[in-house]
Amino acid sequence: MRTTQRYSTVAIVLHWLIALALAAEIALGFAMPKDASGFAAFQLHKSIGITILALSLLRLGWRVTHARPAPIERGVTGFLAAAVHVGFYIFMIAMPLTGWALVSTDPSDIPTLLYGVVPLPHLPLGQGVNGLAGEAHELLAWGGLALFALHVVGALRHHFLIRDGLLARMGGGGFVLAMLAAVLLLGLGVFAYEGGFSQRAEHDHATDHASDHATDVHCDGDQQTLADDGHNHVHEDEAEDETADSAEDDQQDEETVAEAEPEVVEPVGPPPSWAIQPGGTLRFAIDNGGTTLKGSFANWSGSIVMDPDAPQSAKISITVDLASASLGDATQDTMLWGGDFLDTSSHAQATWRSSSVRRISGNRYEADGTLSLKGKSRPQRIVFTLNGSGKTRSVSGSATVDRKAFSVGTGSNAANLAPSVNVTFAFDAVS
Numbered sequence: 001m002r003t004t005q006r007y008s009t010v011a012i013v014l015h016w017l018i019a020l021a022l023a024a025e026i027a028l029g030f031a032m033p034k035d036a037s038g039f040a041a042f043q044l045h046k047s048i049g050i051t052i053l054a055l056s057l058l059r060l061g062w063r064v065t066h067a068r069p070a071p072i073e074r075g076v077t078g079f080l081a082a083a084v085h086v087g088f089y090i091f092m093i094a095m096p097l098t099g100w101a102l103v104s105t106d107p108s109d110i111p112t113l114l115y116g117v118v119p120l121p122h123l124p125l126g127q128g129v130n131g132l133a134g135e136a137h138e139l140l141a142w143g144g145l146a147l148f149a150l151h152v153v154g155a156l157r158h159h160f161l162i163r164d165g166l167l168a169r170m171g172g173g174g175f176v177l178a179m180l181a182a183v184l185l186l187g188l189g190v191f192a193y194e195g196g197f198s199q200r201a202e203h204d205h206a207t208d209h210a211s212d213h214a215t216d217v218h219c220d221g222d223q224q225t226l227a228d229d230g231h232n233h234v235h236e237d238e239a240e241d242e243t244a245d246s247a248e249d250d251q252q253d254e255e256t257v258a259e260a261e262p263e264v265v266e267p268v269g270p271p272p273s274w275a276i277q278p279g280g281t282l283r284f285a286i287d288n289g290g291t292t293l294k295g296s297f298a299n300w301s302g303s304i305v306m307d308p309d310a311p312q313s314a315k316i317s318i319t320v321d322l323a324s325a326s327l328g329d330a331t332q333d334t335m336l337w338g339g340d341f342l343d344t345s346s347h348a349q350a351t352w353r354s355s356s357v358r359r360i361s362g363n364r365y366e367a368d369g370t371l372s373l374k375g376k377s378r379p380q381r382i383v384f385t386l387n388g389s390g391k392t393r394s395v396s397g398s399a400t401v402d403r404k405a406f407s408v409g410t411g412s413n414a415a416n417l418a419p420s421v422n423v424t425f426a427f428d429a430v431s
């Protein structure tokens, strides 16, 4: 029996959009580096995953409100085909939800900025479900691959063996076969690319450590370096920083260095890590009805991996202990730490992480990133200047922070405060 009934154009477009997105997403999920170097891939994974959730809800909505072609097969195979379709709908919705639950309950509390623009709030779940969400997310991925295999074998069976024209229902025989090829190629391509990226990152990791050893700049108690306070998780999985300082890691480093030695002679090395030297300053100033309130943070730390000549590969993150903020006056400080302003009892730290860094001119740079403060994550630009040359640089810079975007200064005490806070910093860094 041949069939000419088709799915509606909307259903067909959504079917193929979701199939392509899923192919890229599963491949990315499996291949993305599960350490600090995977930060950008993780943000992309989360962005595509939430897009799939939205498209799948749309598709499900369309399916229940619009007629679709009647099933053309009965019996066991007809039941199996219908079961695979139901399984797919469950998969398309449960997969992003478990992923979302996973990041919402991770102890490292990494904010998500979809496509670098839209903040994704955490789901209101306890950390107790984190392990379960992780297991479910991985198990579902394998389930999805099994459904995919059954679905494709079923479709090809109709096309090549039964020859009932079923593929025409999803856009036409040739078109469906072309889309199948596109789905497979996209999945394999992303997997190979991300896998290759992982290996490159591992290589960078090894050479990073090699240069650490060569220049003898490794984290120690006095220097505020990449992971000196353990708050620089970059990836949901308790990812320790690449230069985490422990005897155990050092031992592993030696092994990695030994493995990497032949590679170290490559002319283009990884960007150097810079250790922030003690004595730096992080200050803020804000106009309060004509007078300027000035304060500073005593405790902050940061991680800088940057080649001043190739800033596009830089990764910078800064963590600030909010309770170390002071205006130099005990009464004002109590107010500053309180719920109307920094709310330090609920939000001990603020973090800023770079997403892209570029040179404006000469030794001046501009870095876009995400500031997470008081439970909110927003895009935040920083500009800075590097003075000096070689392995020691003086860094100074500033940022204008829109305090209202972070609900800082909400009560009547803030009535005369200007909307923006001027933040400045200065420190020396050694590579």
Ligand code: HEM
Pocket (backbone or CB within 6 Å): 015, 018, 019, 020, 022, 023, 063, 068, 069, 071, 072, 081, 084, 085, 086, 088, 089, 092, 148, 151, 152, 155, 156, 166, 167, 169, 170, 176, 177, 179, 180, 183
């Ligand atoms: C992971 C990717 C895919 C997912 C999630 C998926 C999901 C689905 C779902 C849920 C349906 C049922 C539509 C409905 O009744 O609402 C369907 C139908 C269909 N799919 Fe896919 N699909 C995927 C990939 C593919 C591929 C690669 C092919 C090509 C071989 C394909 C061919 C078809 C065909 C021909 C139908 C119509 C079946 C019928 O009318 O009984 N799909 N797909």
Ligand code: HEM
Pocket (backbone or CB within 6 Å): 022, 025, 026, 027, 028, 029, 030, 034, 045, 046, 048, 049, 050, 052, 053, 092, 095, 096, 097, 098, 099, 100, 101, 102, 103, 112, 134, 137, 138, 141, 236, 237
């Ligand atoms: C349809 C959508 C999605 C698919 C198909 C998918 C697929 C995958 C796959 C295959 C993995 C690797 C599993 C493993 O190696 O253990 C993975 C890991 C992960 N996914 Fe997703 N994902 C989706 C949506 C999401 C969303 C929306 C989020 C968060 C908002 C997310 C967060 C994660 C995280 C955090 C991991 C890493 C788990 C680990 O640390 O190993 N995923 N995903």
